[in-house]
Amino acid sequence: MLHNINFTVIICLSAGLQIFFTNYLGVIFKTVTLSKNEFGACIIAGSTVLLVAALVKFLTIPVFQKFTPCLSKVDENTEIESYTDKLDKKIKERKEKQEGKAQEGDDRGDGFYEA
Numbered sequence: 001m002l003h004n005i006n007f008t009v010i011i012c013l014s015a016g017l018q019i020f021f022t023n024y025l026g027v028i029f030k031t032v033t034l035s036k037n038e039f040g041a042c043i044i045a046g047s048t049v050l051l052v053a054a055l056v057k058f059l060t061i062p063v064f065q066k067f068t069p070c071l072s073k074v075d076e077n078t079e080i081e082s083y084t085d086k087l088d089k090k091i092k093e094r095k096e097k098q099e100g101k102a103q104e105g106d107d108r109g110d111g112f113y114e115a
Contacts, residue, residue, distance in 0.1 A: 022031050034042070
Protein backbone atom coordinates (compact mmCIF):
# COMPACT_ATOMS: atom_id res chain seq x y z
CA MET A 1 0.00 0.00 0.00
CA LEU A 2 2.77 2.43 0.82
CA HIS A 3 4.70 1.71 -2.39
CA ASN A 4 2.27 3.72 -4.51
CA ILE A 5 1.73 7.28 -3.28
CA ASN A 6 -1.34 7.81 -5.48
CA PHE A 7 -3.06 4.76 -4.01
CA THR A 8 -2.22 5.84 -0.46
CA VAL A 9 -3.52 9.37 -1.03
CA ILE A 10 -6.75 8.13 -2.61
CA ILE A 11 -7.40 5.66 0.22
CA CYS A 12 -6.76 8.31 2.90
CA LEU A 13 -8.87 10.88 1.06
CA SER A 14 -11.70 8.39 0.64
CA ALA A 15 -11.63 7.41 4.32
CA GLY A 16 -11.50 11.03 5.43
CA LEU A 17 -14.40 12.06 3.22
CA GLN A 18 -16.48 9.13 4.44
CA ILE A 19 -15.89 10.12 8.05
CA PHE A 20 -16.68 13.77 7.25
CA PHE A 21 -19.85 12.95 5.32
CA THR A 22 -21.08 10.55 7.98
CA ASN A 23 -20.44 12.85 10.94
CA TYR A 24 -21.10 16.32 9.56
CA LEU A 25 -23.29 15.99 6.47
CA GLY A 26 -25.67 13.37 7.78
CA VAL A 27 -28.69 15.56 7.03
CA ILE A 28 -27.82 15.74 3.33
CA PHE A 29 -26.84 12.08 2.94
CA LYS A 30 -29.40 10.77 5.46
CA THR A 31 -26.83 9.08 7.69
CA VAL A 32 -26.38 8.91 11.44
CA THR A 33 -23.16 9.48 13.36
CA LEU A 34 -21.29 6.24 14.03
CA SER A 35 -19.72 5.36 17.36
CA LYS A 36 -16.08 4.33 17.65
CA ASN A 37 -17.12 0.68 17.90
CA GLU A 38 -19.19 0.95 14.73
CA PHE A 39 -16.33 2.62 12.85
CA GLY A 40 -14.01 -0.14 14.07
CA ALA A 41 -16.42 -2.82 12.89
CA CYS A 42 -16.63 -1.16 9.46
CA ILE A 43 -12.83 -1.01 9.19
CA ILE A 44 -12.48 -4.66 10.19
CA ALA A 45 -15.19 -5.75 7.75
CA GLY A 46 -13.65 -3.71 4.95
CA SER A 47 -10.12 -4.94 5.61
CA THR A 48 -11.11 -8.58 5.15
CA VAL A 49 -10.53 -8.03 1.44
CA LEU A 50 -6.89 -7.24 2.19
CA LEU A 51 -6.59 -10.37 4.32
CA VAL A 52 -8.05 -12.55 1.57
CA ALA A 53 -5.67 -11.00 -0.99
CA ALA A 54 -2.70 -11.73 1.29
CA LEU A 55 -3.92 -15.29 1.75
CA VAL A 56 -4.25 -15.80 -2.01
CA LYS A 57 -0.75 -14.40 -2.51
CA PHE A 58 0.56 -16.74 0.18
CA LEU A 59 -1.17 -19.74 -1.39
CA THR A 60 0.51 -19.12 -4.76
CA ILE A 61 3.86 -20.11 -3.24
CA PRO A 62 4.99 -23.30 -5.04
CA VAL A 63 4.58 -25.44 -1.90
CA PHE A 64 0.83 -24.76 -1.92
CA GLN A 65 0.25 -24.89 -5.68
CA LYS A 66 -0.34 -28.64 -5.69
CA PHE A 67 -3.21 -28.10 -3.22
CA THR A 68 -4.65 -25.09 -5.04
CA PRO A 69 -4.07 -25.52 -8.79
CA CYS A 70 -6.56 -22.82 -9.75
CA LEU A 71 -4.56 -20.23 -7.79
CA SER A 72 -1.35 -20.98 -9.66
CA LYS A 73 -2.62 -18.72 -12.45
CA VAL A 74 -2.98 -15.74 -10.10
CA ASP A 75 -0.13 -13.28 -10.49
CA GLU A 76 -0.90 -9.72 -9.54
CA ASN A 77 2.57 -8.56 -10.58
CA THR A 78 1.94 -9.12 -14.29
CA GLU A 79 0.29 -6.46 -16.37
CA ILE A 80 -2.61 -7.43 -18.53
CA GLU A 81 -4.21 -5.64 -21.38
CA SER A 82 -7.59 -4.43 -20.27
CA TYR A 83 -10.77 -4.77 -22.30
CA THR A 84 -10.92 -1.01 -22.82
CA ASP A 85 -7.35 -0.96 -24.12
CA LYS A 86 -8.30 -3.59 -26.69
CA LEU A 87 -11.33 -1.54 -27.72
CA ASP A 88 -9.21 1.59 -28.02
CA LYS A 89 -6.80 -0.26 -30.33
CA LYS A 90 -9.65 -1.51 -32.53
CA ILE A 91 -11.16 1.97 -32.78
CA LYS A 92 -7.78 3.46 -33.67
CA GLU A 93 -7.21 0.78 -36.34
CA ARG A 94 -10.64 1.41 -37.87
CA LYS A 95 -10.06 5.18 -37.94
CA GLU A 96 -6.69 4.68 -39.63
CA LYS A 97 -8.27 2.32 -42.14
CA GLN A 98 -11.06 4.82 -42.87
CA GLU A 99 -8.57 7.66 -43.25
CA GLY A 100 -6.58 5.53 -45.68
CA LYS A 101 -9.72 4.88 -47.75
CA ALA A 102 -10.63 8.57 -47.66
CA GLN A 103 -7.22 9.54 -49.00
CA GLU A 104 -7.53 6.98 -51.79
CA GLY A 105 -10.94 8.42 -52.70
CA ASP A 106 -9.49 11.95 -52.87
CA ASP A 107 -6.81 10.73 -55.26
CA ARG A 108 -9.49 9.44 -57.64
CA GLY A 109 -11.01 12.89 -57.82
CA ASP A 110 -14.60 11.65 -57.60
CA GLY A 111 -15.37 14.10 -54.78
CA PHE A 112 -17.21 11.47 -52.72
CA TYR A 113 -15.12 12.00 -49.58
CA GLU A 114 -14.88 15.76 -49.83
CA ALA A 115 -16.53 17.85 -47.15
